[in-house]
Amino acid sequence: MDAAWLTQSEILCSHSVQQVLLGSRKPSTQATYLAKWKRFSCWCAQHDTPPLQVPVPLILDYPLSLEQKGLAISSVRVHLAAISAFHPGDRGHSIFSNTMVGRFLKRLDHLYSQVRQLVPAWDLNLVLSRLTGPPFEPMATCSLLYLSWKTAFLIGITSARHISKIRALTSEPPYTVFHKDKVQLRPHSTFLPKVVSSFHVNQDIFLPVFFLKPHAS
Incomplete structure (x- = not known):
């Protein structure tokens, strides 16, 4: 072949x-x-x-x-x-x-020009508020499935990364590093982004921590 x-x-x-x-x-x-x-x-x-x-x-x-x-x-x-x-x-x-x-x-x-169908608008604040309640919170009783959904959504919405790059993330070191004020994420070394360049291959994702608990307000 x-x-x-x-x-x-x-x-x-x-x-x-x-x-x-x-x-x-x-x-x-x-x-x-x-x-x-x-x-x-x-x-x-x-x-x-x-x-x-x-x-x-x-x-x-x-x-x-x-x-x-x-x-x-x-x-x-x-x-x-x-x-x-x-x-x-x-x-x-x-x-x-x-x-x-x-x-x-x-x-x-x-x-045969394609006409885009109108889709209902969605409210980001409403989605975030739902993530602060059941079944996503409290985290101690949250299932791994819902926790994974929530984590993937928050990473995607805050980093604006493609789904392929999010799937290439791993919690294993040295690809995930926890700092006092942020979390540093890097796709696995075997992953190749859509644009293969030194900048895009080695581009890290930095997620700042919440200074207040997300469910405090």
């Missing part, structure tokens, strides 16, 4: 270089692409066409069928990205770089 991720020119690279290229996509991205490629392969089987030999004009029928089933345009683009990762392309160019595909996606955005 590793060879399927590499283009014809990338296969000519050394094994060490190939491993670096294979690691350019996160495991979550690889799993997503594999699932969507499998779905595309099933669609090709229904049309009696090998997935690696499907021409671009026929490939465009697939995302159109997905959109007509109610899939969002952003999700359709992910399906095409998955196809582009495995398909050899057309005349040395990937599926995404094909001018016909670009025009198709642009027009698809215009024809």
Whole structure:
């Protein structure tokens, strides 16, 4: 399966270089692409066409069928990205770089523009007040499930971090350090953020302590 991720020119690279290229996509991205490629392969089987030999004009029928089933345009683009990762392309160019595909996606955005549904407004102060009462307080009788929910929410709302970065936090030292006036959190060393740079990889989360107990007022 590793060879399927590499283009014809990338296969000519050394094994060490190939491993670096294979690691350019996160495991979550690889799993997503594999699932969507499998779905595309099933669609090709229904049309009696090998997935690696499907021409671009026929490939465009697939995302159109997905959109007509109610899939969002952003999700359709992910399906095409998955196809582009495995398909050899057309005349040395990937599926995404094909001018016909670009025009198709642009027009698809215009024809099937997504209208955001209005969602009820929520009150942060109301949510915080609920967290100071049962079943979240008192902490001595709070279940681990509710305590985990409360901790994750407070970290998310005060740090504005993505859910993936919050899931990468751990209570084990040296990733969590308690100071007198704050708690210092750092994602696990194996976690890679969306933007992989020295700043984002080593960026800590600092949560100041409550000077008064949250349930005192």
